[in-house]
Amino acid sequence: MLEVADIFRVHGPAWRQTVQLSLGQLKVMSAIEQCRTAALGGHVLRCSGCAKLEISYDSC
Template identity: 65%
Template structure:
C-alpha cells in the first residue's frame, strides 16, 4: 500500500509549533507528548520507515 500524500504527522510538523504557541497553557503535557510522538513517527530520528516485501526484499 503506498504512503498517503498527506499524513497527520505532516500537518503537525508544519503547523504544530505555531499551534502550540497559540495554545500555550491550554494543552496538557500528555497532549504535547502525543503530538511530538506523531511528529517524529517515520522520521530518521526513529530509524525511518521502509516498506518492503518480506519474501523478495
C-alpha cells in the same frame, strides 16, 4: 499522500504557542511528529537487481 504528522510538523510549533495543551497531549503530538522520521531510526533497502537504495524510517 498528506498525513496528520505532516500537518503537525508544518503547523504544530505555531499552533502550540496559541493553545494550552496538557503534558500528555504534547507527548502524543511529539510522537506523531517523529513518526517515520530519522528521529526514530530506520533501515536502508537495496534492490539486488538495480542497486537502487530506499530509506525506510521506523514508525511510532
